[in-house]
Amino acid sequence: MKIRVGRSCWAAMSCVWIAGTNPVSAASAADARVGVVKFETAGPPGIELPDVGKLLADRIGTLGVAKIVGPAELAAAADASPSDSTVTGLASSAGVDVIVVGRATQIGGQLSIDVRLRSGKTGKPLATYVGEVGHTQQLAAVVETLAGQVLDGTLELWANAHPPEVSAQEPEPKPQGQKRPFDNDKPISIKSNSLEASDVEGRRRLVFTGNVRVSQDDVNMTSNSLTADYPQGDSQPSEMIAQGSVRVTQNGQEVRCDTGTYKRVAAKLMCCGHAELRDGGNRVRGSCIEFDLDGAKVRVEDAIINIVPENTGSGDS
Numbered sequence: 001m002k003i004r005v006g007r008s009c010w011a012a013m014s015c016v017w018i019a020g021t022n023p024v025s026a027a028s029a030a031d032a033r034v035g036v037v038k039f040e041t042a043g044p045p046g047i048e049l050p051d052v053g054k055l056l057a058d059r060i061g062t063l064g065v066a067k068i069v070g071p072a073e074l075a076a077a078a079d080a081s082p083s084d085s086t087v088t089g090l091a092s093s094a095g096v097d098v099i100v101v102g103r104a105t106q107i108g109g110q111l112s113i114d115v116r117l118r119s120g121k122t123g124k125p126l127a128t129y130v131g132e133v134g135h136t137q138q139l140a141a142v143v144e145t146l147a148g149q150v151l152d153g154t155l156e157l158w159a160n161a162h163p164p165e166v167s168a169q170e171p172e173p174k175p176q177g178q179k180r181p182f183d184n185d186k187p188i189s190i191k192s193n194s195l196e197a198s199d200v201e202g203r204r205r206l207v208f209t210g211n212v213r214v215s216q217d218d219v220n221m222t223s224n225s226l227t228a229d230y231p232q233g234d235s236q237p238s239e240m241i242a243q244g245s246v247r248v249t250q251n252g253q254e255v256r257c258d259t260g261t262y263k264r265v266a267a268k269l270m271c272c273g274h275a276e277l278r279d280g281g282n283r284v285r286g287s288c289i290e291f292d293l294d295g296a297k298v299r300v301e302d303a304i305i306n307i308v309p310e311n312t313g314s315g316d317s
Contacts, residue, residue: 022119025295030066030186031158032063032067034065035090035094036070037053038078039051039053039080039101039102039113040104042101043107044106050104050139052070052102052113052143053071053102057069057070062208063147063189066093066190066235069094070230070237072086080102080116083120084124087119097119097120098119099117100115100116113143115130120189126153126157139249146274148263184216184267186216190228192213195207206232207226207227209226214226214240218250221242221249221260222247225243226241226242236264238265239262241260241262242262243258243259248260248293252279254278255271257272258271258273259273271288275288
C-alpha cells in the first residue's frame with residue numbers, strides 16, 4: 001500500500017476551494033468512476049468539522065470523471081476501515097471502480113485528513129493520501145490536492161486493468177467533409193480560481209469564479225464565473241450559466257456574449273448580451289444567439305449579419 005502526503009494548505013474552515021492545475025487530462029479522467037463514503041470525524045466536543053467526504057466528492061466531480069457518487073448517494077455509514085466485502089458491495093451497487101473512505105481529525109488548531117483509496121473489485125486498500133490543514137493554509141487547496149491524487153490512483157488502477165492493445169491494422173481514415181456529432185454524455189471538466197458549493201432545493205450547486213474554463217467533447221468555454229446545478233445523484237450538471245466575457249469555441253466557430261446558458265440534456269446553448277457568432281471572416285450579431293451544439297440549427301434574435309465574400313481570384317489585372 002502506498003502512502004502519499006498531500007501539500008499542506010488551509011486558512012479557515014471555509015468551503016471556498018482554490019483550484020489549480022490537475023496533471024490528469026480530461027480525456028484520461030473520463031475513464032474514472034469513483035465513489036466517496038461519508039468520512040469519520042474526531043475532534044473536541046462542540047467543534048463542528050467540515051464534511052470532507054462531501055467536499056472531496058464535489059471536487060472530484062469537476063475533474064471530468066466518468067462518474068462520481070457522493071456520500072449522500074452511497075448512504076453508507078461513516079467508516080474509515082470498512083471490510084473488503086462492504087467495499088465491493090458499495091462499488092457494485094454504485095457502479096464505480098474505487099471507493100474512497102477516510103477520517104478528518106482535529107487536534108488543537110490542526111486538521112488532519114486521512115484519505116484511503118479502496119479497490120471496488122477486491123475491496124483491498126490501494127493507497128493512502130494525507131492532508132494536513134493548519135492555521136495558515138486553505139482547506140480548499142488540501143481538498144483539491146487530495147482529489148487529484150485520488151483521480152491519479154484511480155487511473156493507475158484502470159490502466160493496469162486495461163493494458164493497451166497492439167494492432168497491426170492501419171487506422172481507418174476519417175470521413176472527409178463530415179463533422180462528428182457532439183456527445184453531450186461525455187464528462188464535463190471545469191477549472192477555476194475558486195469554487196463554492198451549496199445545496200439548493202435538493203440540487204447540488206457549484207459556483208466557480210475567476211478564470212473559469214469548461215470543456216466537454218469538442219466544445220470549450222471560458223468566462224469570469226459559472227454556476228452549475230447538479231441533480232440529486234447525478235455526476236453531471238443539468239444546467240450551467242456562465243457570466244462575464246463568455247467565449248465558446250467549437251469546430252472553428254466562436255461565440256462571444258455576456259451570459260451563456262447551457263442545457264446539457266438538450267445540448268443547447270443560449271448566448272445573450274452583445275452576442276456574436278464568428279465563423280472565419282463572417283460575423284453574426286444579435287441580442288441572443290441560440291444553437292444546438294451538434295450544429296444542426298442556429299437562431300439569432302435581432303440579427304445583424306456581416307458576410308465576407310470568398311476571393312474567387314478573378315478581377316481586373
